[in-house]
Amino acid sequence: MLFSTKAEYGVRLMIELGRDQRGEPLPLSSIAEAENLPLSYMEHLVARLKQAGLVDSTRGARGGYTLGREPSGITMLEVVEALEGPIVPMECFETEPKGRVQCSHLAPTDGPCATKLLWTRVQGGVTEALRETTLSDLVEFASSNRPARQPVGGAA
C-alpha cells in the first residue's frame, strides 16, 4: 500500500468541499455522513489540511469548512503531502537540494548509490502524477455522475 486511508479520506473530503457550491461553510459532520466515514477521525485529517492552508474553518454554530483556494489551483501533491507527509519512496532517501544521488548509509566517499537512482525515478513518477491532477479535475469527474450540492434552491 503506497498510501494510507489518510490520503483517501482527505482527498474525498476535499472533493466534497469542491463540490459544494453554496458558498457557506460545510460542517464536517455532513461530509462524514455523505462519505460514510468516521467523524472523529476526519477531524484529525482536516486539521492537517487546515495547517497547510488548503481549507479554512469557521467555528461555532453554522460553521464548517471551506476551500482555502480555487479548486483549479490545488494540486493533489499538496493535498497528499499535507496528509501523509513528504513523499519519499524509501527510508534512506533524503531529498537533497542539488538532486544528488547519495544514500544515507554510505559514506560520502563511497560514491553514488544505485538504488537511489531507482527511487528517484519512482518519486518522480508519483509526484508528477499527483502534481498533474488538480482538485477541479476530480470534482469535475465526481460531479459528472453524481449531483453536487447546489447553490441555493437546487433542483432535486
Add this chain to the structure above:
Amino acid sequence: MLFSTKAEYGVRLMIELGRDQRGEPLPLSSIAEAENLPLSYMEHLVARLKQAGLVDSTRGARGGYTLGREPSGITMLEVVEALEGPIVPMECFETEPKGRVQCSHLAPTDGPCATKLLWTRVQGGVTEALRETTLSDLVEFASSNRPARQPVGGAA
C-alpha cells in the same frame, strides 16, 4: 514511505548478483557482508525472489545464488513486486481486468469513484518508473563507480 527496506535490501541483493561476473553461485553471506545487511533477514527476502524465478539457488558447499535471467531482462517492477507484493496505491484499490474506475466501498450503482481516478494515475507513474528500469541499468550505474567482482583473476 512508499516502500519498506524489503525493497531496498532486495534490490541491493539483485544488484550484487548482477555485478558478479564469476559465473559461480554467490553465497548470501558474502552479499550480506558486502552490503552490511543482516544475513538472517536477507534469507527471507531472497526466498521471495527465488519464488518469483528471479534468482536460482544451488545448495551445499560452494553453493549460493545466481540470477535467474539476464540482467537486461529483469525489470525493477518484477523485483519490487516480488518483495513487497502487488503495487496498489490504496487499500480499496483493486486492479480490475478492464481497468474500470470502481471503488470497493461504493455499490456498483454508485458510479465511478473520483479518488480512484487519482490512484490509477499514481499507480501508473510508479509502475512505469519501475518497469522502465532494468537490473542492468542499476548494475551499470553501480559498476561505473565501484569495481565489480571480476571473472577469475580480476585486477586489483
Add this chain to the structure above:
DNA sequence: TATTACCCGACTGATCGTCTAGGATTTCCC
C-alpha cells in the same frame, strides 16, 4: 563425515495506522 550453505517457521520489540473518548472553545440564534 565435516563443512558449507540453503531452507523454514516461530517469535519479539517497535512503530504506525485507524479510530474512539472526552472535554474545551467559539459562534449563532432565540
Add this chain to the structure above:
DNA sequence: GGGAAATCCTAGACGATCAGTCGGGTAATA
C-alpha cells in the same frame, strides 16, 4: 444571556506490519 452547533485539542486503545533474531532442519561438496 443561554443553549445548541460546530470547531478544536489531547490522550490514548488496539491491531497490523516491519525489521530482525533464533533454532533447527536439508542438501551438496570436499
